[in-house]
Amino acid sequence: MNIKGYYLDGKSSKRHEANLELNSHNGIKLYLHSAGAQHIGQELIMFNLDAIKIESRLANTAREITLAEEQLFISYDNDGIDALANRLSPTLKQRDWLHKLESNISAILLATFIMVAMVYAALIYGVPKSAHWLADNLPNVVEAQFSDSLTLLDQSILQESQLSPAHQKDLKILMAPYYQAFNQLNIRIEFRSGFGANAFALPDGTIVFTDDFIKLAKSDDEILAVLYHEIGHLANKHMLRRAIQASLMGSFILMVTGDLDTLDIITGLPSLLLDLSYSRDFEIEADQFALEQMFQADINIDHFGVIMRRLADANSGHSEVETEKGLFSKVQGYLSTHPITEDRVQRVLDFKEAHGIID
């Protein structure tokens, strides 16, 4: 057995052509062909077997055999070195199965399909499900940390409400009986101006209504519909779940792309799309919650569809509903955090059907 390659002594950067031989007593013999000093002829170095280590094969890159005292033998004769490794004791056989796997085209195809399936399953089911479980089992102390978020919003995008204190008090008195059942959520109602016609729930239980929204609502029932929608977010811990989902997804994508250190746009765009679709699921959950609560509180659930549609119109600037049909609205569905209004109205109809409500 004779393998052609190079020898490097580990002390200088001088490279020698060399031949490696296995002698009859399983010792390693290395013949150096000293360049520029041909008259010396060949130099011979002997090695014990326990002083050498054969690196695992990696595609067709040069293969190294590390020798005692930082010396190194390099060869492109991968098959020769595989044969040498087989001849030597089995303990010297390296992780050869990896190379076999990597060079087997059907294994690669299979691995690719498994990858696609696993990524799909993890992102569609795994991440939301585990985030849900984590959110339910996390100590409450985590949520209490968000208590400053209203202060932060007050300092940035929100201003004091222009509603008269009496009006605010009336609205609070109106809502109070409807959220009594959710004592454990520490619900507190606040009014602010700015941010368009809107209502949102903060993780500590604060629900904020904007002045524009109060103006937009034509009846108390419409306000209650939105109140229940926001309580739905709180009861299902949506903010916390979204935060957990974002970090889970981040680690998962990192694990798959691994050392590719990609441009942010390549991993960022799918993450963004997924986040949007996750938050759409949350909206659907909150809608469902609101419909159920309204039904139990004996509020006409039609108000829900009406106020949601008016909110969407007010915030998109359209005076009249003019939903584009076909591909565009589908794309819009994927790109928006909130479900398309049409879907919302449909959900009201579905809910009615399921609960046997007849107009």
Next chain:
Amino acid sequence: MSESTISERASHYDAPLSPKKLSFEFRGKGFEYFKLWVVNALLSVMTLGIYSAWATVRNNRYLYANLYLNDSHFRYLANPIQILKGRIIAVTLLVIYNIVLLTMPIIGLVLAVFLIFSIPYFVNKSMAFNRRMTSYKNIQFRFNASYKQAFMVTLIWPLLGILTLGLLYPKALKEIYAYTANNSAYGKSKFHFCASTWDYGKPALFAAAIVLSLGLSVWGISEIWPSLQFIAPIIFVLTYFTLIVFFIVTVNNIFYQNLQLQKHHFTSNYTMAGLFKVILINTLLTLITLGFYLPAAKIRLLKYLAENVTLNVHGSLENFSAATPEDVSALGEEMGQSFEFGV
């Protein structure tokens, strides 16, 4: 292969006056790398991330082994166990840090301050680890910098760059590259980096002037013809992208053109057109293949980056000698990856 040995021998005896130009060469192949990546990704996910340490080593071994200079390749030497240890410690610290930050904000704040002051230490360790794990012709690279040096380039200079609204940013860049290069060594031979702040200031001024005049003319056009306002965001995106390419090309060219090792000078000829072409092809193919082109894209980029660097060799490359052995841990590198800091 024998040809190069002969020419080396010849140069050794004839001692030519003109330098020999040796280009770096990258022999990696897209599909070959894709195969490694799929197996790595699959095993990493299936082992819940444990395998990622082995994946990192295999990945780097492939890339380093395909980088050639003068027909000799580089080598990546890290041991997966070493990396796994560092990774576990770093991730554990990151989780503890985040929990403390949420539950005990005061202690979290103290930890944050402590963490900021530990960044220079870990950056030094990380650089040392990466250099130490790289070898060429069986001689390892080295990195050795003081805490103060790292403190300046990780915290002070970037901060001054921001505080002066970018005015000191060229100086900060120069200091950062000087830190990475001047503290590096190939065996016992130190790298030498000799760029001036003005080398960075000139292109920065040039870019600022272009952006300013472009911004003014777009503003002027949209004032005169309001119907043309829609071009403003398009021009903004194009300018932003062009600036990034300009930055990468310029900074890398300055780096290599001012770098030397013993009497051997580096040069590079990255061009905006060249890099733009690589990025455009990579982005398009990655989008079309829904991400599966990504490994091949990395190979294409590395090929471009490697093959545009040249070493002007004065004399022989055979006289480098190895430094004394030293032990380094992977903790610094993994801390940098987990906590997302670095230079």
